[in-house]
Amino acid sequence: MQVSVETTQGLERKMTVAVPSEKVDSAVNARLQEAARDVKLNGFRKGKVPYKVIKSKFGAGVRQEVVGEMMSRSFYEAIDQESLKPAGQPSIEPKTLDEGQDLEFVATFQVYPEITLPDFSTIKAERLGAEISEADIDEMIETLRKQRQTWEVAERAAATEDMVNIDYLGRRDGEEFEGGSAQGTNLVLGSERMIPGFESGIEGKSAGDTFTLDLSFPQEYQNAELAGQEVAFEITLNSVSEQVMPVVDEEFYKSFGVEEGGNDAFREEVTNNMRRELKTASRNKLKNKIMDSLVDAVDAEIPDALVAGEIEQLRQQAMQQFGGGQNIDPNMLPDDLFKEQAARRVLLGLVLGEVIQQQELKADPGKVREAIEELASTYESPDEVINWYYGNQEQLATIESGVLEDQVFDYVIDQSSVTDKQIGYQEVIKPEPKATDEKADAESDA
DSSP states (O other), X not given: OEEEEEEEETTEEEEEEEEOHHHHHHHHHHHHHHHHTTOXXXXXXXXXXXXXXXXXXXXXXXXXXXXXXXXXXXXXXXXXXXXXOBSSOXXXXXXXXXXXXXXXXXXXXXXXXXXXXXXXXXXXXXXEEOOOXXXXXXXXXXXXXXXXXXXXXXXXXXXXXXXXXXXXXXXXXXXXXXXXXXXXXXXETTSOOSOTTHXXXXXXXXXXXXXXXXXXXXXXXXXXXXXTOXXXXXXXXXXXXXXXXXXXXXXXXXXXXXXXXXXXXXXXXXXXXXXXXHHHHHHHHHHHHHHHHHHHHOOOOOOHHHHHHHHHHHHHHHHHHTGGGTTOOGGGSOGGGTHHHHHHHHHXXXXXXXXXXXXXXXXXXXXXXXXXXXXXXXXXXXXXXXXXXXXXXXXXXXXHHHHHHHHHHHHHHHHSEEEEEEOOHHHHHSOOSSOOOOOTTHHHHO
């Protein structure tokens, strides 16, 4: 097999492969002879059809099948021979396919880039920490109460934080518009689910009232046809319900798994959970900053095929967020919407992969065990869960991947210049304004 490789531009390679005709013809003949043992043709007994008849009848189809298989196999043999690492599937174009001539084809593909890792000591980041105060614990308990809240019908006018049940019908220039109506829908006033003025316009109204609100859609509204448009909503207020917060008592404690110890034990349980949340939030924010710094510090061309694959994953995730994506046309979410994020995720995966390769990192079995035990501790039968993970290679690989990712970042963080900063608990756990946590799938990319 003869192989020649040409660098066309950037990461693109054009590889020409020639397979001797004897090898192709031999494979075709072997396939025909194998078929001859089982083929049935009128006038011949099974297995007694002459080879010339078999070749005449099936030769062209068998040759096409064999050539396809041989091009695929030869491509992978050639890239192994040339020590190439394709990124994505190649485009294969045959040049000569005729019987008696060498099989020749051209494969065009991109290769993985060489990643030059930055000097990790130049990366600077802050590790946020906080002391959990009694006020923080009180606020968390209040949040837990809200999670257990119920609603009771209130015989009064609607106010902020009430839940109202309404029918509404929107019109623009006197005509109904798509998505502008609903029957019997619940809405918490002050949630800002609706356009400005809608929720505040319901405040002060009582069950049974029907009224009209003249409003305008924001200029930056996602539906371009409605952005900035003046509309009128006719609203019928069916009912008003107010929040009913649970009493913090023994039953409340038991609903969170605290059977004994009363208020002191409950506050201790809440505090322990807050400490875990604080640790996780602090670490994730540090990792996000490190990841952003890594991506910004590495200059590398990214294979188009990897970016395209990442764009498709992001598109599918976005469609799932829109109610599962059953009735959504994927073309509504163009590639440009995800391209920048996809490129950064791919580059991060390549950087992490390079760190793993250079440092010869592997998932620590002890840390894998710890991760599984921590997951299992939330179930009634931890031992059964642990055994299930170790008996399921796919699930075990997922845990190992997460542990390996943590080991990579531990290594980078240890090499980086990290300073500690104490701030408030709520500030640490508060989600960042713009999601930069790209660790999901980064390890699979690597």
